[in-house]
Amino acid sequence: MPDEIELDFQSALRVAGISIPEDRYAIMLEAYRSWRALATVLDAPAPYAWEPAAAPHLVRSPGR
Numbered sequence: 001m002p003d004e005i006e007l008d009f010q011s012a013l014r015v016a017g018i019s020i021p022e023d024r025y026a027i028m029l030e031a032y033r034s035w036r037a038l039a040t041v042l043d044a045p046a047p048y049a050w051e052p053a054a055a056p057h058l059v060r061s062p063g064r
Contacts, residue, residue: 005033 002010009032013020020028 005036008032008036 006029009029012032
């Protein structure tokens, strides 16, 4: 029995009117699973502490 992601994939193909050759179906399904995993990671907000700090702007000291 297909899992939920496979059913989503099949539904997306039907809605878009796309047909995939039988020999490419497993590869495309794995790509869809990978894309969903990436979208899940990108959807989760990162804590501010994880973001890189801005590079310091070194200002030349005024001449005396």
